[in-house]
Amino acid sequence: MPPPPPSPPQDPTPPGPGPGGGFGAHGSEPPAAPPAKKSAGRDLRAAIGVGVGLGAVVVAALFVVKAVFVGIVVVAVVVGLWELTSRLAERKQIQAPLVPLALGGTAMVIAGYVRGADGAWIAMALTVLAVLVWRMAKPPEDYLRDVTAAVFAAFYVPFLATFVVMMLAADDGPRRVLVFLLLTVISDTGAYAVGWRFGSHKLAPRISPGKTREGLAGAISFAMVAGALLMQYFVDGGRWWQGLLLGLAAAVSATLGDLGESMIKRDLGIKDMGTLLPGHGGIMDRLDSLLPTAPVVWLLLVAFVGQG
Template sequence: MNDSPWAAEPVPAGPAYDALVGPQTAPMPIVPDAAGRAFDDREARDRGAAFAGGPPLRTEMPLQEPMPSPPPPPPQAPQDASPPPQKKRAGRDLRAAIGVGVGLGAVIFASLFIVKAVFVGVIVVAVVVGLWELTSRLQEKKGIKAPLVPLAVGGAAMVIAGYVRGAEGAWVAMALTALAVLVWRMTEPPEDYLKDVTAGVFAAFYVPFLATFVAMLLTAEDGPQRVVTFLLLTVVSDTGAYAVGWRFGKTKLAPRISPGKTREGLFGAVAFAMGAGALCMEFLIDGGSWWQGLLLGLAVAVSATLGDLGESMIKRDLGIKDMGTLLPGHGGIMDRLDSLLPTAPVVWLLLAAFVGTG
């Protein structure tokens, strides 16, 4: 009798049970082993076959061996992922740039040493064209309508006043030009008035007022030599920066403003400009000395670089590469005035301090 509480009640066998459940097959006979344990005859057959040295009658499905992995590819020679070095190239048409530069230089030197007033006219033309380029780009890219007419008239008056009346005349003309910009813009709707007149006053100061110092350099007895010194030092500074930066430049000077400029190029600009400055002050400027030329060259290299960066900042804000297309290989007039404009007052001030304004 099974005393386990989980034991099931016996079910009586008989016709009634068979009718209810159905006919049953005979249960497998239980065969006790040597230790008295009971197991069915299938396990007995399996064990007997195993003891007899044969395979068991009930076997497991054999495990499938994994598929052999494909052989590794043959080793290849390492390849350099970097592209082959390419020769540096200038970003502009060098022949056109040289041709235009030589032509402009011929016009400037001819006007300087023949009739001074003709060179003043050259400055006026450059100022008016530069103002047209600047105001056109501001309107195209930013919708800023800086009034061109008062700027052009006032800019020409500034240059002439600076040549005739000196710094005092230039300041008076600048103030009147700013006032003319404010009044001229009142003829249009008031929307964006502050933005337009602010851009107009900035343009009046940036282009014609700074260019007035070139005309003021010309008023001295050795005025043509002073203008040549100013132009030569600025060009030599730009050339030194380009040559040294193109050959040895690795460290970016201002990558967010002008990615092409390097610190090595700046050192080249300083070295070239200081050497040229010492020669110019010694042989071109009356009463000048070579050590003054070193200081002048250093100041020109710094101001020319800052002027170039300032122009690059404006063009990046406008989303353009050049201010114009008037000069093949150079861009526009403003693209050539970028380093000249801020350098003019620096040269005028230092020459006035070294040798006077007469």
């Protein structure tokens, strides 16, 4: 049998980058992929629609019947507590009792509106006592862990929310609450707009990779301008320079609140606290910057223009 014909010579050029830096034997280079566009990571249409709808309901409640707005705060607090305790149970097996938290949180908000800070503190103390007793119905294992988480939840959600209704209790309460809401929203908007367009230096990459120093500067700038205008033309007895300080404080507290919630979610290994609000996540994902800003704005308004 004659020997088989010799194999054709192999191309000595290995696959991969060629001499010109391209791919293949002849240095041919595939077309470069277009640069990725920046994205907010959420459905902006849904987020804007939900935000406008919620804003309309809140503003209508503010200037029609104060009690309706108090009811909205109560609902937000109870839903927020449900989201937080549910995520703690799912991700960390922490059993923070929801029933005494929800009842105590409702009492805190109402007491804060009717009796001010003294009423809120008394309701907070009774809520903690109720949590301690309620948890005794279960085995003692992890008792300290569960009640500690519950006390944190009671302070973080309903107690901080009482400062919103304490603002509302003033004679010009609806205006004060609207200033608080506008400053927080404008701060968030400034952070997003400036950070999305110019952000390149990370603010806290280990906590919230999307936040930038440029975004923080935008939040502060937007909030200070808005604060100056609101205090000068919207709040009785207010001055523009007080608005600058108010805007600065609100932007910083809103940013810290957002970072604090991001820290909690990273610890739990989740992106959002819930799914109730399309484009936003859960109620707690919208309260993150509002809750810590409420006592700051309340305190500065009392210092600048009195209890009202």
